[in-house]
Amino acid sequence: MSVFLFACKNKLAARQVRACRERLYRIAYSWCHDAMLADDLAQETLSKAMQKLDQLRNRDSLDAWLFTILNNQWREFLRRSRPCEDIDNLVYMHEETPEVVQIRQQKIDSVQRAISELPQAQRQVITLVDIEGLSYMHVAEVLGVPIGTVMSRLSRARSGLQKKLRMHQNTLSVTNLRSVK
Numbered sequence: 001m002s003v004f005l006f007a008c009k010n011k012l013a014a015r016q017v018r019a020c021r022e023r024l025y026r027i028a029y030s031w032c033h034d035a036m037l038a039d040d041l042a043q044e045t046l047s048k049a050m051q052k053l054d055q056l057r058n059r060d061s062l063d064a065w066l067f068t069i070l071n072n073q074w075r076e077f078l079r080r081s082r083p084c085e086d087i088d089n090l091v092y093m094h095e096e097t098p099e100v101v102q103i104r105q106q107k108i109d110s111v112q113r114a115i116s117e118l119p120q121a122q123r124q125v126i127t128l129v130d131i132e133g134l135s136y137m138h139v140a141e142v143l144g145v146p147i148g149t150v151m152s153r154l155s156r157a158r159s160g161l162q163k164k165l166r167m168h169q170n171t172l173s174v175t176n177l178r179s180v181k
Contacts, residue, residue, distance in 0.1 A: 005175040006126060016059065018046065018061055019131065020046075020062070020063065020066050021042055021046055023063075024041075024042040024046065024066060024067075024070055025039060025042040025044050027067065027070060028041040028042050028045075028070060028074065031074055032074070032077075037077070038133050041070060041073050041074060041077065042070070044073045045066060045069045045070040045073050048069050048073070049065070049069055050064055057062075094172060110165060110168045111161075111165065112163035113164075113168065114161050114165050114168060115127065115161065117164055118160055118161065118164075120152050121153050122154075122156055122157035122160060124143060124153075124159070125139060125143070125150055125153040125154045125157055126161065128143075129154055130154075130158075136150050136151060136154075141172055142172070
């Protein structure tokens, strides 16, 4: 290919690239919602495209090529503008300390143990109402008992659960005191 034909093709491609500026701006604006930034991104895209025009293999894929450059410019902007915080200024605290997790697990184990010690009928009612959140009516239907029976079993179950939890708490406190000595 002669130098003259190459120069003519490049001038034609350069005109086509410049003609795409408005489309590049619209796309950039739709990505960033900032007119100044969109203008800068479109301008940078055109600048890069003009510098690397010799890399364009097929003029039919000019739009895709330009949009790829625009996307790279946008990603580069995002990378540069990512907030950077000094690691020395960060405070590393988390509420989920091992102690908190252990205490929570002890409470869960204590409640599960206390529920398992309740009579079967009370266990069913308290798990369906307090744990699963079913209404008294639904629990009565599930268990096939009158609603009054559900309410009385639930009352007895809650009272029994409170007593058992107090006993477990007292046992746990005495055990902890012994382990400290």
